[in-house]
Amino acid sequence: MRHTPTGGAGSSGTASSDRKPMSIGSVLNVLREEFPEVTISKIRFLEAEGLVEPQRTPSGYRKFTAADVERLAGVLRMQRDHYLPLKVIREHLDALERGEQVQLPAPATPPRDLVEGVSDPDEERPTAARIGRSELLAATEVDETTLAGWESYGLIVAHEDGGYDIEAVAVAKLVADLGRFGLEPRHLRAVKASAEREAGLVEQVVAPLRRHRNPQTRAHAEATARELATLSVRLHAALLQSALRIRLP
Incomplete structure (x- = not known):
């Protein structure tokens, strides 16, 4: 199980108060206090992308620790405040787990290209809107x-x-x-x-x-x-x- 980076979820109270493992539904309710748009599908997607690794019961149900919830909140916050793609977020979290000091970019406006990976970064084109x-x-x-x-x-x-x-x-x-x-x-x-x-x-x-x-x-x-x-x-x-x-x- 990965460890949660320090300060990953801020002070919004996203962690479970009793520190017991939580179901995905309970995690959803906690996260929605700060991220009202989050869904169960979004949490499952972040799990599939390797951003969080909840434990599984013998019957296959997900069980999230407080550290998992903090990590999810940190990921959602980096998406919301810094508009970072998941690949960059994953690299940032991995670097923090290795004890490296990584500086996030300042909060920015979203890039114009909506679809990641479609435009050619080497392609020369006009820069005006x-x-x-x-x-x-x-x-x-x-x-x-x-x-x-x-x-x-x-x-x-x-x-x-x-x-x-x-x-x-x-x-x-x-x-x-x-x-x-x-x-x-x-x-x-x-x-x-x-x-x-x-x-x-x-x-x-x-x-x-x-x-x-x-x-x-x-x-x-x-x-x-x-x-x-x-x-x-x-x-x-x-x-x-x-x-x-x-x-x-």
């Missing part, structure tokens, strides 16, 4: 006719002021790459529709967080949306690979 049409054409190296075709199928969408979100560059390059395999914009309408449905599901989850009175909870909505988007992309990739393995054994 919005770009103009000429910048989009230059970044994607396509002509007006091609861009207009993508827009007619809703793959690239301009704002009312004529500008484009920075994500349009990545979308345009991917559409162009798929086109080299003979996939035309009309073939990609189903992909666009699927993305919009998934965005709707994410919005259903984070909408209550954005309406919450606690400003930290509202700020955490963006981090939650980013994590859900990442999981959705991973699920889509796994399902696609599974479907191709069945069709192309």
